[in-house]
Amino acid sequence: MSTERDRPPDLDPRENHLLAALSDRELSRIGPSLEQVRLPRPTELEGANEPVEFVYFPTSGVASIVSIDEGGETVDTAMIGREGMTGLSVFLGTGQSPMRTIVQVPLTGLRMRAAVLSDELERGGTLRALLQRHTQVVMVTMAQLILCNRIHLLDQRAARWLLQVDERVEEAPFSVTQDFLAQMIGVQRPALSVAMRQFKAAGLVKYSRGQISIADRGGLLARSCGCIRIIASEAGRLRGTLKREDTGR
Amino acid sequence: MSTERDRPPDLDPRENHLLAALSDRELSRIGPSLEQVRLPRPTELEGANEPVEFVYFPTSGVASIVSIDEGGETVDTAMIGREGMTGLSVFLGTGQSPMRTIVQVPLTGLRMRAAVLSDELERGGTLRALLQRHTQVVMVTMAQLILCNRIHLLDQRAARWLLQVDERVEEAPFSVTQDFLAQMIGVQRPALSVAMRQFKAAGLVKYSRGQISIADRGGLLARSCGCIRIIASEAGRLRGTLKREDTGR
């Protein structure tokens, strides 16, 4: 909700991968429209069926697109970190969606008014191509999660989630409670607690009262489902196509 | 795989909602590139990690985007019917994805070479805006399915699936076996068989050996989860924005 301004605003826009892929000219054009933010969990970035006011380019931390039930149940559908941008509905021209977007792991980054993004897209620069590919990554992530939520076990999904967050945060212990995590992956907290205790006992993670850090990525990968590899490989492929096709334009 | 040409090609392109929303000029421009097809289940329209050759505009029947496990398990992630188009990765500029797209319910419609679509999109007509909105509908569908697969019960999901197919087929009994349906919604066939028998006993559906017809939409809706309403409402909203914003251009 509130933008904390305690610390000096000193974020490098290029820590966000989308902004980093822009040309100097494009970045300096939109630069003045970018505002630095530092947001705690669980700040709401977009409400369900409400017009998107700002799009966010994270530099560290995780935002998360959340589906909502008629009964009010929520499940995490996609993570957005420094590789991407929140507010895809703005890019898709509709400006809102029935999902919420919230801060899942305390987030730093830059934000921009939705209208400014729309204007920039009208110019048809690199950003459109970047966001097209980002849209595909998000879609692939979602598609894989549909399968994952249906047939993979709780501990596999938990391991995957931890790894995916770890890729997107700057420093070691990141801030998430088990209670919140359980909601995100759509399980009961006690069930998740058991899995986390096992991870801890196996030396894969360390945590205490909402501060988690990964101790053994390889070990977690072994316990995780293959979805993480499928998603990572697609993201990698699309990074490749961007370099080849768009840098030269 | 094979395009059946037994029956005379007499499909009206405007039975597909995307093509119907094009201006006469646009439609007549791409008309010559459209080829009529009639495909049985389970024809593969796109392979995983293979370049998309054709995009399909269904007029009746259902194509389905399917996620695949490292273990080869598959789960249905989104339906594409006469409201949409297969091959969104072409629209997103990447031309392939790690998902498969297959015919789920025997399909009639029109297809077009991926390259032709790309060219048409370069012209920047109505089609781009249409596909942007269609992309959002697919994303919302996927996001909702992530939640649905996680927390809704088998019979609710089965009811939802039947209703969503029914919206997309031309005539009453459509062709799907329980075995195939079970794979699509990611459950064991025996479990699905029980649910189907209950639906049949309650007079909600009729079926025999792969031929299913809905007898009582209201009854099925009552047994279905709310996801179907959330998705339909978003699709309806986006149809609305299209009329307002784009017809006048």
Added chain:
DNA sequence: TGTCGTCTGTACTCCATCGGACATAGTGGA
């Protein structure tokens, strides 16, 4: 330093679904 609130561990019952096996019934072809 004590207290309260939040976060985590644990135990237990119940249920949906899994995963496999087998029986039955339509259907098309020989």
Added chain:
DNA sequence: TCCACTATGTCCGATGGAGTACAGACGACA
């Protein structure tokens, strides 16, 4: 007309996870 094949019905033990309840433990704050 019969056979073979595919689609559907049914059963059953095993199990992951839902739900719920309660206890312990760490930190922040007074």
